[in-house]
Every structure is written in structure tokens, then in C-alpha cells.
Amino acid sequence: MIQETLQNYSEVRKGYFGKFGGRFIPELLVPALQQLEDAFEFVQQDLAFNTELDDLLKNYAGRPTPLTKCKNFLADTQLSVYLKREDLLHGGAHKTNQVLAQALLTKHMGKTRVIAETGAGQHGVATAIACALLGLDATIYMGSKDVARQAPNVYRMELMGAKVIPVDNGSGSLKDAINEAMRDWASSFETTHYLLGTAAGPHPFPTLVKAFQKVIGEEAKAQMLEQTGRLPDAVVACVGGGSNAIGIFADFIQDEKVRLIGVEPAGHGLHTQAHGATLLKGEHGILHGSMTYVLQDDDGQIQESHSISAGLDYPAVGPEHAWLYASGRGEYVGVTDAEALQGFKDLSRAEGIIPALEPSHALAYLHTLAKETDKPMNILLNLSGRGDKDLQHVLEEDKKLNPK
Amino acid sequence: MTNRYQKTFEQCKNENRIALVPFVVIGDPDIEISIKIIKQLIDSGADALELGIPFSDPIADGPIIQAATIRALHSGFKISNLEKVFNAIREYNAEIPIGLLMYANLVMHYGMEKFVQDCAKWQVDSILIPDVPAQEAGLITPLTKKHGVQSVFIAPPNATPETLEQVAALSQGYTYLLGRVGITGTHVDVETPLTDVVNKLHEHNAAPLLQGFGISKPEHITQAVITGLDGAICGSAIVNLLAQSLDAGDELTKTLFKLDDFMQSLKKATYK
Numbered sequence A: 001m002i003q004e005t006l007q008n009y010s011e012v013r014k015g016y017f018g019k020f021g022g023r024f025i026p027e028l029l030v031p032a033l034q035q036l037e038d039a040f041e042f043v044q045q046d047l048a049f050n051t052e053l054d055d056l057l058k059n060y061a062g063r064p065t066p067l068t069k070c071k072n073f074l075a076d077t078q079l080s081v082y083l084k085r086e087d088l089l090h091g092g093a094h095k096t097n098q099v100l101a102q103a104l105l106t107k108h109m110g111k112t113r114v115i116a117e118t119g120a121g122q123h124g125v126a127t128a129i130a131c132a133l134l135g136l137d138a139t140i141y142m143g144s145k146d147v148a149r150q151a152p153n154v155y156r157m158e159l160m161g162a163k164v165i166p167v168d169n170g171s172g173s174l175k176d177a178i179n180e181a182m183r184d185w186a187s188s189f190e191t192t193h194y195l196l197g198t199a200a201g202p203h204p205f206p207t208l209v210k211a212f213q214k215v216i217g218e219e220a221k222a223q224m225l226e227q228t229g230r231l232p233d234a235v236v237a238c239v240g241g242g243s244n245a246i247g248i249f250a251d252f253i254q255d256e257k258v259r260l261i262g263v264e265p266a267g268h269g270l271h272t273q274a275h276g277a278t279l280l281k282g283e284h285g286i287l288h289g290s291m292t293y294v295l296q297d298d299d300g301q302i303q304e305s306h307s308i309s310a311g312l313d314y315p316a317v318g319p320e321h322a323w324l325y326a327s328g329r330g331e332y333v334g335v336t337d338a339e340a341l342q343g344f345k346d347l348s349r350a351e352g353i354i355p356a357l358e359p360s361h362a363l364a365y366l367h368t369l370a371k372e373t374d375k376p377m378n379i380l381l382n383l384s385g386r387g388d389k390d391l392q393h394v395l396e397e398d399k400k401l402n403p404k
Numbered sequence B: 001m002t003n004r005y006q007k008t009f010e011q012c013k014n015e016n017r018i019a020l021v022p023f024v025v026i027g028d029p030d031i032e033i034s035i036k037i038i039k040q041l042i043d044s045g046a047d048a049l050e051l052g053i054p055f056s057d058p059i060a061d062g063p064i065i066q067a068a069t070i071r072a073l074h075s076g077f078k079i080s081n082l083e084k085v086f087n088a089i090r091e092y093n094a095e096i097p098i099g100l101l102m103y104a105n106l107v108m109h110y111g112m113e114k115f116v117q118d119c120a121k122w123q124v125d126s127i128l129i130p131d132v133p134a135q136e137a138g139l140i141t142p143l144t145k146k147h148g149v150q151s152v153f154i155a156p157p158n159a160t161p162e163t164l165e166q167v168a169a170l171s172q173g174y175t176y177l178l179g180r181v182g183i184t185g186t187h188v189d190v191e192t193p194l195t196d197v198v199n200k201l202h203e204h205n206a207a208p209l210l211q212g213f214g215i216s217k218p219e220h221i222t223q224a225v226i227t228g229l230d231g232a233i234c235g236s237a238i239v240n241l242l243a244q245s246l247d248a249g250d251e252l253t254k255t256l257f258k259l260d261d262f263m264q265s266l267k268k269a270t271y272k
């Protein structure tokens, strides 16, 4: 059955994953996306581009990142947990991988300015890094709610020369920042590249971002084989827009025996309205250029999402995850704010590694997995970022949850 | 089958002028007032209506239309109100072409086919989905063909010749010619020469050309006449006028009076 769906999957129309994906944006932006698609296809075969990117990834960003077997975390269970250490990448999250690639693409297309949206601020920081390095002008749109909860990252971006524009419209979070970036792009595309931060949005972004994030899974696969002699039983990652998850899943999709588990933010609980569990609770729809699952009300108006982690606070999801979910190849689960907070603390205490709140969702899910299994399992988990940016926020959330 | 757009464009030609098409957001500031505003637009000489459906995330719209959308949604606009609105308009005027502008997610959520069927039932003439470009037209055109509703596509100034050819082939009722790049609004006043795009569209026998974006004063309409277009859509300037009048606490009659005044000034400019 899965074999059959995988077959269909590779035959579908360009830019589509099954029936998901596509390019649902104003006609005005079609040429800019076509230009990007052409440039992307060109550089994939281009030796000079790949040499330059590889050099940046290795000698600037710090690839390959290590694979760390946990010594204490869940050591009393059947799980052996291997962390793919994207937290050690320059910038503090996996975002840097594909941002360096898109920044090089920007130069290749002869554009001089970059715009980007950011939620947690990690994509904004990665964009500011790449633009400082490569001499590009950076403007970052960030929801005003996120500007408040991720203050250190705002300062980081500004320090590296990026202009941060707070967005007040709507919920003041990631989706509104994307809206504003798209509006900017509608008049600036001649000179400006929209450096989208996740594997979502109109074609070619989901394909392009995956292409430049799949290095995570390729490295991890080789490292798992080297350290354990076999493939992992499950690959686990948090899902916001879906870039770190697709990055680590990509090289395992054809390995049917490997479970692919995406962890969505369940916020205050899946039974409430306050979550960002798009696949589990959303419906088919179109947002930000892509046919996918979308959180929406009974009228089709987009619902505001909620998550303790700004990076997962998004009411849509990349179309390839929509396909993995609908086809049954991927499993998707929800983890609440409170559980994620506990995951954050558990890993810090057990391993001396402070994770970002986003992958803390994935970490927290392992408790459930440990309870379910009666056999030993090797787990590959994408530790997509480090938690420094979240310290202030966690301190405040802690006070709310445990008032003295 | 009677085609309201054809009749309208013919009439304009006979009167030696181009068509004036106002755009407002349905439900702004609420359903009742919005219906009165639309009736006023008809009385003030609108040749066709372009009506926006409020959507939470209008990526092609600037601050003025965004604000109108928020007013409508805050006043409790629901898609189920549409039937009442169209019944009211059709009762008032059976001849005026009605074009709907609605973002893709709303149409999908309603059910693509059901929506097109209902448009036919409500005597809506055309549907424009701003986030469905020509290359994704397959989502909607088989349905609009099947149910006899016209689907409108956008021709931007930066489109490739291939896209313009596609748009010319696809767009029915009229062709939405983008006067400039960017989002909706009155803030930019750029002069994009449209001649090349217009020639290309004419070459491919496109449906009559209505310029949207960049029409906020009579001079812009004069320019559209000179360029040889078939009409002009004025949106943000009208929506802004309504918003300012509401903000100033005007009585509705005064707001409608101001609206009429502005419409008359635009209408004058439509004559060749």
C-alpha cells in the first residue's frame, strides 16, 4: 500500500505532493517564483555554487553536526535516543543550512535585498547572518507578539545589520509576518528575494527548502549506521512549517520500516482552540501559496494558532507533510505547552543540553513512545535548535504555571 | 444566454465612454450599511460592481482594504450572509454585472463546486480568485464553465508573453489588468506604461480590459481612456472615503452623498 503511494508520489506534477502544494499566489508573483525555480534548478547542477555552499556549511556554519547518544535522558526506558545536534550549528538552529543556500541563490539571481519572515526569530537570525556575510541588505518581518517573546533574537538581528519590522496585523505572529513579507515582495521582487524560512509556501519553496535541509537526514543516516550498525526505528522531529522535520525525514521516506513521527504543538490541548496542530486539527485549504492543511473556522477564515514556542505557532504546514500525513507514511502527534516545558527541563538536567522550545515538543513525545513500546528502540531525534533564546520566556511561563 | 458584461460594454461604447467599476468589501462596516452603499454606487452610475468577500489574510491587499475586511469581520460577517446581499442587489437592479473577488481558501472551504453553483443561483456574473494564477486555473475553470459563471484572471504588467496569452484565453467577462505592481492601495502613484501588455492582450482577443490598481482619482481614469482600455476599477479610494466618513461620525446620508460626489467626478472622466 505504502509502496503504491510512494510510487504515485514521485510521478505527480511538479510542485505538487499528491494533491498538496502548488503555487497559489497572485499572478504578479508568478514570474519571481519562476525565476527562483529556474535558478534553483540551475544551481543544483552547478559545481561553483555547490563548492561555495559546501565550503560555507563546513567552515562557516560547522557541518557536519554531531550525533549524540543520550547518556541519561530516558535511560531507564526501552529507548536509546540519538540527538542530531542542529543546536550546534552556527546561529543556533537548523535554519542556517538553507538560508546560506538561498542567500547564495539571491546573489546568483543578481538581487541585492532580502526579505524574510520570522517566528521564533531563528530564521530571522539565520537570514541576518547570511546577509551580513554575503553583503546583502536584510529586512525581517516579525509579529509584534513574537518581537516581545523573543527579544534577544531581535537584538541579534539588529546587531548583524538587519532591519526588523514588527507586524501588528492579525494575531501578530508568524502568519501575519508572512502576509507582510509577501506584500513587500509584490512591489520589490525585481531587486529583492523573499527568503522563506520553512518548507511551506508556493512552489518551489517546499522543494527548495527540503533540498537544502536534507543534509540533516543524510548525515544522520550515515552517523546512525556508523554508531549503531543499522537504521533507526523511528525518526522524530517537531513540525512548525516543517523544514527541520522534512530535512531529517527526507532520506528515510523510502525506508519503509523507519517510522517518521512529526510532533505538532498541542498548546493548551487538542480539545481547546489554543494550539497549532495543523495536521491533526486542520482542514484542507490554501494559505500562503500552498494547498495543504489549514486551521480555520467554520467560515474558512484562518484561525490564529497558539504555541508556547513561537517557531511552531503557525496555522498551516508544508505540503509534503500534508502528503505524508494523508498517505499514512508519516505519523503526526501533538504535545502540549506544559509537556514541552517539561521536555525542555528534562534534557537540560539529564544531558547538559538546553534545547529550544520547538524540539522540546519532540523530546517530550518520547515519554509517550517509551510507554507504548515493549521492545528496545533506537530513536533519531532532530534537536533543531538550542534554548538560549527561550530562557526569559520559560522563566515567565514557569511563573505563570507555578505561581509562588 | 444574456451576458451582462457584454451588454454593459456595448452600452459604454455607444455612449462613447469607458466603464466605471467601483469595488467595495461586502459587510463593511456591516451588512445593512454595505447594501445601502452598493445601492448608492448603482445610483451613482456604476457600470458594474466588483465586490470583495472579507478574508482574514488578504495577501494582495494594502492597509485600506485590510481595514475594511477587519471592520466587516468584526461586525460579524459570515459567508452565509452573501445570499441576502445578492438578493437585495438583484431586487434593486437586475442588469448590472456583479463580479466577486474571493480568496481561494474561502472558496475551497465552502466547496468549490457548491460555491460556483450558488454564484449562478445568486446571479453573480464573475468570480476572481486573486491567489489562483493562470497556471492553477484548473482548480476553478472546469466548474465555472459547467455552471455558466465567468471566471476572471489577472494580467500583471510584468507577465511573460506566454502568461498574457494564457490569461487572454482564460479570462471571461472582462480581463483584470493590473495597473502597477504591488498591493491594493492609494499610496503609490506610479506610471507603468501599459501599452505593451494591452497590445499583447488585444492580439490574443482578450475579454474587455478593466484596469484595477492605481485608479484613485479622475486623472487616472482619463489615462485609462487614453490607453484605450474598456474600463477602470476604483477600490481603495472609495473604501478609504467610506472609512474616513465613518470615522468622522457622519450620518449615513452624508456618507452616501460624499460617495456620490466622488463617483460623479470619476464618471465624468470616463468620457472619451
Ligand SMILES: Cc1ncc(COP(=O)(O)O)c(C=O)c1O
Pocket: A093, A094, A119, A120, A121, A122, A123, A197, A198, A199, A238, A239, A240, A241, A242, A243, A244, A245, A310, A311, A312, A356, A358, A359, A384, A385, A386
Ligand atoms: C529551533 C527551531 N525548531 C523548529 C522550528 C520550526 O520550524 P520548521 O518546522 O520549519 O522546522 C523553528 C522555527 O523557528 C526553530 O527555531
